[in-house]
Amino acid sequence: DAGVTQSPTHLIKTRGQQVTLRCSPISGHKSVSWYQQVLGQGPQFIFQYYEKEERGRGNFPDRFSARQFPNYSSELNVNALLLGDSALYLCASSFSPNYGYTFGSGTRLTVV
Amino acid sequence: KNEVEQSPQNLTAQEGEFITINCSYSVGISALHWLQQHPGGGIVSLFMLSSGKKKHGRLIATINIQEKHSSLHITASHPRDSAVYICAVSAPGSARQLTFGSGTQLTVLP
Numbered sequence: 001d002a003g004v005t006q007s008p009t010h011l012i013k014t015r016g017q018q019v020t021l022r023c024s025p026i027s028g029h030k031s032v033s034w035y036q037q038v039l040g041q042g043p044q045f046i047f048q049y050y051e052k053e054e055r056g057r058g059n060f061p062d063r064f065s066a067r068q069f070p071n072y073s074s075e076l077n078v079n080a081l082l083l084g085d086s087a088l089y090l091c092a093s094s095f096s097p098n099y100g101y102t103f104g105s106g107t108r109l110t111v112v
Numbered sequence: 113k114n115e116v117e118q119s120p121q122n123l124t125a126q127e128g129e130f131i132t133i134n135c136s137y138s139v140g141i142s143a144l145h146w147l148q149q150h151p152g153g154g155i156v157s158l159f160m161l162s163s164g165k166k167k168h169g170r171l172i173a174t175i176n177i178q179e180k181h182s183s184l185h186i187t188a189s190h191p192r193d194s195a196v197y198i199c200a201v202s203a204p205g206s207a208r209q210l211t212f213g214s215g216t217q218l219t220v221l222p
Contacts, residue, residue: 048209100157
């Protein structure tokens with residue numbers, strides 16, 4: 001059974017551009033969470049979706065948005081990219097928020 | 113003060129040694145997670161616990177809810193255990209989002 005799949009694995013964007021990151025959860029998992037990990041720090045919570053509804057949002061600006069599709073996959077969008085958005089973006093899926101998480105390998109975003 | 117504190121930040125051990133990593137938290141939680149992160153970023157969930165003790169192979173995790181403290185032990189450490197070990201807590205409520213500690217970089221020398 002496939003694990004949590006994130007795409008792309010790496011990308012480079014220019015300041016001011018927009019980016020879309022994708023996450024496919026484990027089959028049967030209905031909850032998807034997004035985290036940002038800046039180099040040398042622990043991950044920071046961005047969003048959680050469960051059953052296609054936003055269940056939680058971290059302390060991130062409105063430039064960050066996300067959605068969950070009927071097949072439970074998810075997209076994270078970041079507009080007007082800043083150099084400080086350079087980070088590893090991690091997706092984690094779970095059967096529900098009460099269960100343990102399985103993490104994807106992440107998307108490494110570099111903003112130049 | 114961070115909501116989740118880990119110690120030590122860095123740990124170097126000789127192969128075979130018994131290793132302990134500590135985690136303290138200051139908020140109410142629904143569960144505590146121990147995670148392993150290898151170079152390149154992939155995170156593996158090791159344990160999720162809300163009370164007592166869990167064991168998986170050479171790894172043991174304990175939690176004391178009253179003292180808001182958890183420990184991760186590795187017995188008979190091996191160089192392949194070298195990684196960053198991260199403690200994270202799940203918030204109460206519907207989202208149960210994770211709040212992470214800053215991690216412990218473990219290096220096991222042969």
